[in-house]
Amino acid sequence: MSPHASATDTMPPLALRPNGGAPARRAMRRWAWRLFRREWRQQLLIFALITVAVAATVVGAGIATNTSAPPNATLGGASYAVTLPGSAPNLSATITTITSEAARSGPVQVVEHQSLATGSVNPVELRAESPTGPFARTSLALLDGHYPDRPGEVALTRSTP
Numbered sequence: 726m727s728p729h730a731s732a733t734d735t736m737p738p739l740a741l742r743p744n745g746g747a748p749a750r751r752a753m754r755r756w757a758w759r760l761f762r763r764e765w766r767q768q769l770l771i772f773a774l775i776t777v778a779v780a781a782t783v784v785g786a787g788i789a790t791n792t793s794a795p796p797n798a799t800l801g802g803a804s805y806a807v808t809l810p811g812s813a814p815n816l817s818a819t820i821t822t823i824t825s826e827a828a829r830s831g832p833v834q835v836v837e838h839q840s841l842a843t844g845s846v847n848p849v850e851l852r853a854e855s856p857t858g859p860f861a862r863t864s865l866a867l868l869d870g871h872y873p874d875r876p877g878e879v880a881l882t883r884s885t886p
Contacts, residue, residue: 834861836858838851
């Protein structure tokens with residue numbers, strides 16, 4: 726650097742700088758402010774439409790999730806269901822007691838139900854239910870073939886939407 730050169734003489738010209746620096750940022754701010762002043766109505770409209778769309782999606786998903794299934798969807802024509810864990814002590818004695826008490830007020834059907842993990846996205850349920858039970862008519866439907874009647878036989882049902 727020569728004794729008469731200043732620090733500004735050694736800086737590259739504005740066109741060669743990697744970014745425009747403060748003048749470029751100031752110009753971008755002015756341009757953005759002018760764009761906002763000119764088009765604020767359209768931006769407000771788009772913001773309102775996005776807000777309404779998100780709100781409708783959230784409300785719709787909440788309603789779809791929390792809407793209960795028809796009463797006959799899982800219980801057939803039964804009014805009550807008793808759920809017992811399979812690890813309960815004296816399970817068979819408990820089932821006998823409950824069914825004998827409940828039989829006084831109407832028909833009773835025992836259904837063994839277990840959800841199976843298959844590694845698939847679709848759930849799989851295993852149910853042991855008598856097709857001749859009092860509530861089987863509304864919860865079971867034979868579309869083809871026959872009900873399982875021997876050990877080792879199972880009936881498969883395609884998922885219904």
